[in-house]
Structure formats: C-alpha cells, structure tokens
Ligand SMILES: Nc1ncnc2c1ncn2[C@@H]1O[C@H](COP(=O)(O)OP(=O)(O)OP(=O)(O)O)[C@@H](O)[C@H]1O
C-alpha cells in the first residue's frame with residue numbers, strides 16, 4: 001500500500017517573460033536556474049528562441065505576440081504569479097501584448113504583483129536582441145508599469161543618451177530613467193570597468209542608495225543581468241520589500257560572478273546555481 005503523503009506546501013511562484021538562450025548561459029535558462037537557487041517555482045512566457053552559444057547569437061525566431069500574452073494569462077489565472085520579470089522581448093508588438101496581458105492578470109506596480117523590467121537590448125557580444133521600434137515601446141508601455149527597472153550602462157545610453165563614464169554620473173542616469181515612470185530604478189555598473197568596485201545605484205525618485213560590491217576580474221559574466229533581476233524577483237515573490245530584495249539580488253549575483261565558469265570557446269556564464277549542492281553532499 002502506498003503511504004498517504006501530504007507533500008510540501010506550494011512554493012512562491014515567479015514568472016519570467018524572456019527569450020531562450022540555447023547555450024544556457026543567459027535568458028530564461030539563467031532565470032529558471034536562479035529561481036531554483038532561490039527556492040522559487042519558475043514559470044516562463046517565451047518571447048523568442050535565439051540560436052546562441054558562448055561566441056554569440058546567430059539566429060532569432062520571434063514568438064507571435066498573442067502566444068506570448070497567452071502564456072502569461074494561462075499561468076497567472078491557474079497557478080498565480082507572485083512576481084514577474086522581463087528579459088529579451090524582441091519587438092514592439094510583443095511589448096504591447098505583454099503590457100496588456102499584465103494589466104489583465106494584475107502584474108505591475110502599485111498593489112499588483114511586483115514587476116521587474118530588465119530592458120535587454122543586446123547580448124554581451126553586441127548582437128541585437130531588440131528591433132529598433134522596441135525602445136519607444138519600452139518607454140511607453142513597460143516602464144510606467146514597472147515596480148523596478150534594471151538597465152545596464154549600454155541600455156542607459158540607448159534610452160536616455162547619457163554615457164556614464166564615472167561612478168559620479170550614475171545619479172544622472174537614475175534620474176533620467178526614473179522620468180520614464182517606474183517606481184524604482186536600479187542602474188547596474190558591471191560595464192564600468194575602469195572602476196575597481198561594482199557599485200549599483202538604486203533610486204525611487206527621492207533617495208539614492210548605493211549598493212557596493214567588489215569587482216571580480218573575470219570575462220565570464222554572461223547572464224549576470226538576468227541572474228540579478230531573477231534573484232530580486234524571487235525575493236519579491238516571497239513578499240520581501242523592494243530594498244531588501246535588491247540587496248539580496250546584489251549579494252546573489254556577486255557570488256554568482258565569483259563562481260562564474262568558462263564554457264565553450266567564448267564567454268562563460270555567472271553561476272546562478274551556486275547554492276545547489278553536489279551529488280555526494282545529498
Ligand atoms: N566583474 C564583476 N564583479 C562583480 N560584480 C559584477 C561584475 N560584473 C557585473 N557585476 C554585477 O552583476 C550585475 C549585472 O551587471 P551588468 O552591468 O553586467 O548587467 P548586464 O550588462 O545586464 O549583465 P549581462 O552580462 O547579463 O548583460 C550587477 O549587479 C553588477 O554590479
């Protein structure tokens with residue numbers, strides 16, 4: 001006879017709206033790995049399939065916008081989404097469909113499920129992951145709905161025209177991004193390679209909060225932005241307040257960068273799985 005077994009309580013649930021990276025370093029693969037590392041049940045609304053390895057992106061197939069919206073709606077209405085994040089969104093039509101679906105199911109700032117918008121524009125190799133019409137759609141459709149936006153310095157330049165060259169200029173970038181309407185803005189400084197520290201800056205329209213950290217000497221930082229945003233989203237799904245969630249995300253990605261590893265002939269990923277134990281430790 002099989003034993004009656006109640007199982008475990010349902011864990012917090014988070015949704016990533018993102019593209020697939022066939023090499024497994026970034027995109028929804030990095031997001032799911034991070035959700036797992038944070039003890040969160042991960043769900044996906046896939047926006048695009050990239051043909052990608054450690055050397056770059058050689059192909060992209062975009063998913064129809066209505067299919068992206070349907071994935072969001074079908075998981076939100078059945079399973080429930082306690083926090084959501086975006087990654088590669090490919091084009092303006094997909095962005096518009098996401099905004100509408102998020103409104104329908106209650107994902108977004110101000111009392112709905114927290115929504116982290118990472119405005120991914122290109123891969124770290126410089127391959128575009130977004131069509132030209134999409135930057136305006138981000139500003140119009142997603143930033144005003146975002147609990148938090150997390151641009152890197154290249155995205156800041158594309159979106160605001162501000163070319164940050166020094167840590168002191170991060171504040172101007174945060175103010176300019178904040179004008180697009182998110183509740184909070186986190187400017188990531190991974191690309192500020194002249195700075196011996198890696199200080200990200202959080203801003204809510206009133207107060208600046210610096211999140212300091214060491215800069216590790218490695219080229220293997222593929223998926224770092226995804227890992228940070230997914231760790232923050234995991235903490236938000238657990239009900240943490242925004243500042244504590246961002247502090248946690250920074251600690252999580254810092255260790256992931258420290259434990260990043262080489263892969264293939266190009267750039268390796270940060271280790272979003274650093275909290276997973278080895279087989280002989282189970
Ligand atoms: N060399 C490093 N050492 C320590 N932390 C780092 C390093 N590089 C990036 N980070 C941290 O990783 C996070 C991602 O930052 P980054 O600016 O690289 O974002 P990104 O460009 O979106 O990432 P990706 O590499 O996925 O494109 C930030 O919290 C940043 O401070």
Ligand SMILES: Cc1ncc(COP(=O)(O)O)c(N)n1
Nearest residue numbers: 019020026027123124222223
């Ligand atoms: C599907 C997908 N999503 C996001 C990224 C950005 O990550 P990175 O800047 O590390 O290349 C990527 N390369 N591919």
